[in-house]
Amino acid sequence: MxxxxxxxxxxxxxxxxWHGSIAREVEALNLGVDGGEFALAWRAGYRPAMQRVMSGELGWTLIDDLHRGILDDVLAQFGITSLTESQKRNLNRVWHRxxxxxxxxxxxxxxxxxxxxxxxxxxxxxxxxxxxxxxxxxxxxxxxxxxxxxxxxxxxxxxxxxxxxxxxxxxxxxxxxxxxxxxxxxxxxxxxxxxxxxxxxxxxxxxxxxxxxxxxxxxxxxxxxxxxxxx
Amino acid sequence: MxxxxxxxxxxxxxxxxWHGSIAREVEALNLGVDGGEFALAWRAGYRPAMQRVMSGELGWTLIDDLHRGILDDVLAQFGITSLTESQKRNLNRVWHRxxxxxxxxxxxxxxxxxxxxxxxxxxxxxxxxxxxxxxxxxxxxxxxxxxxxxxxxxxxxxxxxxxxxxxxxxxxxxxxxxxxxxxxxxxxxxxxxxxxxxxxxxxxxxxxxxxxxxxxxxxxxxxxxxxxxxx
Missing domain, CATH: 3.40.50.1000 (HAD superfamily/HAD-like)
Known part of the structure; x- marks a missing residue:
């Protein structure tokens, strides 16, 4: 054997x-949204985004870039418009932290x-x-x-x-x-x-x-x- | 900056x-050859083998497999015929050790x-x-x-x-x-x-x-x- x-x-x-880590970072940004809900929405975009790569609709794309695309959608969905490009880049890196x-x-x-x-x-x-x-x-x-x-x-x-x-x-x-x-x-x-x-x-x-x-x-x-x- | x-x-x-490690393992096999010379010959095959991959003559090949091909040549060059397949496989793994x-x-x-x-x-x-x-x-x-x-x-x-x-x-x-x-x-x-x-x-x-x-x-x-x- x-x-x-x-x-x-x-x-x-x-x-x-991922849920707790993202919720805490989002709460700390004082955006007036529920960090846990934000985390769930961000993660919910993950499979559909990967599916677009696996089906060939999107060419090979790293998770960092998929996460960023989803983040932009989720920010819009939550009506958050106050983040600068640099803040968005930093928030996207929460997945590294x-x-x-x-x-x-x-x-x-x-x-x-x-x-x-x-x-x-x-x-x-x-x-x-x-x-x-x-x-x-x-x-x-x-x-x-x-x-x-x-x-x-x-x-x-x-x-x-x-x-x-x-x-x-x-x-x-x-x-x-x-x-x-x-x-x-x-x-x-x-x-x-x-x-x-x-x-x-x-x-x-x-x-x-x-x-x-x-x-x-x-x-x-x-x-x-x-x-x-x-x- | x-x-x-x-x-x-x-x-x-x-x-x-690589030289000292391979020389010692080869000496320990008591093959009647100089371990240092054997190591040099093995390593000398490395660039030509990689060149065959880089030129497209060989498809993508891992170093483990390139090392094995060179090993077979070097064993022949040194007139060594006593090693079993299992011993050759193990010797090839010296690069992992x-x-x-x-x-x-x-x-x-x-x-x-x-x-x-x-x-x-x-x-x-x-x-x-x-x-x-x-x-x-x-x-x-x-x-x-x-x-x-x-x-x-x-x-x-x-x-x-x-x-x-x-x-x-x-x-x-x-x-x-x-x-x-x-x-x-x-x-x-x-x-x-x-x-x-x-x-x-x-x-x-x-x-x-x-x-x-x-x-x-x-x-x-x-x-x-x-x-x-x-x-």
């Missing part, structure tokens, strides 16, 4: 708290002792590097849609991790708080670990954290996953 | 000692406090990740020809670093023990730092370490570079 050697992590929502969930830094450092730990995120490399450096996420390697020129759930992303490390697909475990990401990973032969993030969309919008029984692991946090894996 | 934010390191010869120069781990850790530190290597991502993890090279991000689908000195590699981090070219400093690499980097607007590695080809074959006066920095080691840059 093939042992797992590589842990590939989804990042937004699984390792970092997302705060980790409280267990993430320690959990990753423990898992790193025994496994190769990498990202497998639709976030671009610069975003992932800035995020990791700011708070100390100890990745061994950043892998991104940017490397494979395809967004998850394209098979080139999941299978790309195995190819980069020259291992069979089943030597890679995808770790995510999103069952659809794990279902895709499993369909290409990867192992899967579900992480519970009930407050991914804010405490006011608790998320179903049942996960699928098909997952190889199910853990309440990255530290709990480390414990399950003997780290 | 643009400050340097990103340090992009050449790896083979600059951060790790190259030892750092004595100053590299500490020097990088110091530079990391103040700069984004990344590789810019023709080595593939899996190779760079395995190498870094084994000895503790504290990269913030691995960038490789594999990310840009071009080998150095193609401009997409040097300029790709600036694009990944969304900074002007002059915010990136290329760090290398090879003047030709630095000359290319500078021609595309990057800053340059030369690191002296007089024994890159073995103590018996001392290398010219004068460097060009056009470099922004010239240092005897990565620790010395850290000191020059106030780290």
């Amino acid at each position: 093939q042992e797992v050697e590589i842990l590939a992590f989804d990042v937004f929502g699984t390792v970092v708290d 997302l705060e980790p969930w409280p267990d993430a830094v320690e959990g990753l450092s423990r898992l790193k002792q025994r496994f190769m730990i990498c990202t497998l995120s639709n976030g671009n490399l610069g975003l992932l590097a800035n995020m990791a450096k700011r708070v100390g996420l100890a990745w061994d390697c950043l892998l991104s849609a940017e490397v494979f020129r395809q967004y998850k759930p394209h098979p080139d992303t999941y299978l790309g991790v195995a190819q980069v490390f020259d291992v069979p697909a089943e030597a890679v475990m995808m770790v995510a708080a999103h069952q659809d990401d794990l279902d895709s990973a499993r369909s290409y032969g990867l192992k899967t670990a579900y992480i519970e993030r009930p407050n991914e969309f804010g405490a006011a919008n608790p998320k179903d954290i049942a996960g699928s029984p098909a997952n190889d692991r199910h853990a309440g946090s990255i530290i709990a996953l480390a414990e399950q894996l003997g780290c | 643009q400050e340097v934010e990103i340090l992009a390191f050449d790896v083979f010869g600059t951060v790790v000692d 190259l030892e750092p120069w004595p100053d590299a781990v500490e020097g990088l850790s110091r530079l990391k406090q103040r700069f984004m530190i990344c590789t810019l290597s023709n080595g593939n991502l899996g190779l760079l990740a395995n190498m870094a993890k084994r000895v503790g090279l504290a990269w913030d991000c691995l960038l490789s020809a594999e990310v840009f689908r071009q080998y150095k000195p193609h401009p997409d590699t040097y300029l790709g670093v600036a694009q990944v981090f969304d900074v002007p070219a002059e915010a990136v400093m290329m760090v290398a023990a090879h003047q030709d690499d630095l000359d290319s980097a500078r021609s595309y607007g990057l800053k340059t730092a030369y690191i002296e590695r007089p024994n890159e080809f073995g103590a018996a074959n001392p290398k010219d370490i004068a460097g060009s006066p056009a470099n922004d920095r010239h240092a005897g080691s990565i620790i010395a570079l850290a000191e020059q840059l106030g780290c």
